[in-house]
Amino acid sequence: xxxxxxxxxxxxxxxxxxxxxxxxxxxxxxxxxxxxxxxxxxxxxxxxxxxxxxxxxxxxxxxxxxxxxxxxxxxxxxxxxxxxxxxxxxxxxxxxxxxxxxxxxxxxxxxxxxxxxxxxxxxxxxxxxxxxxxxxxxxxxxxxxxxxxxxxxxxxxxxxxxxxxxxxxxxxxxxxxxxxxxxxxxxxxxxxxxxxxxxxxxxxxxxxxxxxxxxxxxxxxxxxxxxxxxxxxxxxxxxxxxxxxxxxxxxxxxxxxxxxxxxxxxxxxxxxxxxxxxxxxxxxxxxxxxxxxxxxxxxxxxxxxxxxxxxxxxxxxxxxxxxxxxxxxxxxxxxxxxxxxxxxxxxxxxxxxxxxxxxxxxxxx
Amino acid sequence: xxxxxxxxxxxxxxxxxxxxxxxxxxxxxxxxxxxxxxxxxxxxxxxxxxxxxxxxxxxxxxxxxxxxxxxxxxxxxxxxxxxxxxxxx
Numbered sequence: 478x479x480x481x482x483x484x485x486x487x488x489x490x491x492x493x494x495x496x497x498x499x500x501x502x503x504x505x506x507x508x509x510x511x512x513x514x515x516x517x518x519x520x521x522x523x524x525x526x527x528x529x530x531x532x533x534x535x536x537x538x539x540x541x542x543x544x545x546x547x548x549x550x551x552x553x554x555x556x557x558x559x560x561x562x563x564x565x566x567x568x569x570x571x572x573x574x575x576x577x578x579x580x581x582x583x584x585x586x587x588x589x590x591x592x593x594x595x596x597x598x599x600x601x602x603x604x605x606x607x608x609x610x611x612x613x614x615x616x617x618x619x620x621x622x623x624x625x626x627x628x629x630x631x632x633x634x635x636x637x638x639x640x641x642x643x644x645x646x647x648x649x650x651x652x653x654x655x656x657x658x659x660x661x662x663x664x665x666x667x668x669x670x671x672x673x674x675x676x677x678x679x680x681x682x683x684x685x686x687x688x689x690x691x692x693x694x695x696x697x698x699x700x701x702x703x704x705x706x707x708x709x710x711x712x713x714x715x716x717x718x719x720x721x722x723x724x725x726x727x728x729x730x731x732x733x734x735x736x737x738x739x740x741x742x743x744x745x746x747x748x749x750x751x752x753x754x755x756x757x758x759x760x761x762x763x764x765x766x767x768x769x770x771x772x773x774x775x776x777x778x779x780x781x782x783x784x785x786x787x788x789x790x791x792x793x794x795x796x797x798x799x800x801x802x803x804x805x806x807x808x809x810x811x812x813x814x815x816x817x818x819x820x821x822x823x824x825x826x827x828x829x830x831x832x833x834x835x836x837x838x839x840x841x842x
Numbered sequence: 843x844x845x846x847x848x849x850x851x852x853x854x855x856x857x858x859x860x861x862x863x864x865x866x867x868x869x870x871x872x873x874x875x876x877x878x879x880x881x882x883x884x885x886x887x888x889x890x891x892x893x894x895x896x897x898x899x900x901x902x903x904x905x906x907x908x909x910x911x912x913x914x915x916x917x918x919x920x921x922x923x924x925x926x927x928x929x930x931x
Binding site: 478479480481483484486489492493513566593594595596597619620622623626630633634671674675697700704723725726727728729733735736739 | 845846847848850858859860867868872875877878879880887889891892893894896897899900903904906907908911912
């Protein structure tokens with residue numbers, strides 16, 4: 478497919494890897510934020526291709542992983558209500574809550590539907606006016622505009638039976654938390670290309686200035702990631718800290734204005750808890766008071782549902798880049814995608830799940 | 843989750859007051875909302891995420907990036923004609 482196949486060219490990948498190894502004088506510690514990028518790095522064996530020229534650690538950019546346990550429990554509680562149709566992206570269904578997951582609730586007769594787009598959820602609400610349709614709106618900045626549009630569309634259609642269970646998080650506050658951590662060892666970041674497609678580059682430029690850390694906005698194909706890593710290594714070797722954009726074919730400096738306007742109309746920023754990390758100031762999007770009629774948390778009184786995360790999981794250290802999944806004694810044994818202990822094992826985009834899927838625990842490097 | 847892939851806008855139409863396009867991804871085609879890319883026209887490639895186009899692929903930038911990377915690949919092949927990565931110097 479155009480704009481995909483050419484960015485998977487093995488010959489170019491080899492050349493880029495060789496250039497990275499040639500330029501790198503020490504194993505620079507680099508972090509990709511986005512779980513989709515983590516997945517590509519593991520799938521194509523880019524970490525192995527680069528050997529010890531760089532040390533790749535994996536960031537908290539998997540929205541499925543960082544959705545708090547109690548939010549999953551709230552979705553499960555909603556799905557069990559006879560009047561509710563709970564609509565979700567497919568990857569949320571097998572994420573374990575405190576006692577069960579949405580798949581099991583569905584198997585027990587709960588009305589749980591999987592959709593590709595929030596628009597499908599709006600259409601369900603139109604088609605079934607007697608059902609209370611709740612869309613489980615999780616995601617980062619990339620997905621927020623689509624959820625905002627769903628609310629605006631529901632408002633325009635006068636729907637009274639459509640709401641969102643919102644669990645939206647923002648990337649820059651998480652990077653700030655990570656960089657301020659006394660144990661931080663990340664020296665350069667690959668910024669998430671699709672988040673930046675929406676929000677632009679301003680906030681990442683602020684991070685570069687504030688922490689003097691190089692950031693390269695990167696795409697999602699193997700060549701994109703190798704080129705972003707090369708650009709970071711060159712900056713680090715030259716003692717530069719700048720914002721650069723590798724993913725120019727999609728990311729404009731100012732981002733996508735119509736998408737930003739939709740988000741600003743519907744959502745407001747406040748503190749949000751991240752699974753595995755804890756609360757991060759100003760890191761969440763919430764529905765504005767004038768859209769309260771579309772807020773499932775207000776409509777269904779879910780505030781008393783709380784949950785405790787399992788204590789033995791080291792996910793906080795993995796999500797902050799202090800440790801790798803294989804540093805965990807439970808990895809691949811007591812903690813697997815079938816029976817995850819914590820956040821990064823629950824979704825295919827989580828670092829632990831990606832390591833497990835591509836059998837990094839069985840390979841001696 | 844933030845998976846977004848480029849597809850070609852085949853047909854643009856108006857549906858319930860929303861500008862949508864039938865977007866082809868290889869052999870598959872899907873409806874995508876074009877409200878965030880009002881300047882998109884038929885034949886353009888758009889990056890689609892959860893049913894919404896979030897950018898129009900910049901053809902010139904894509905070609906420039908690729909040409910640059912390809913020249914690097916050709917150069918590496920000349921240095922290592924057996925296709926192996928050049929040894930570290």
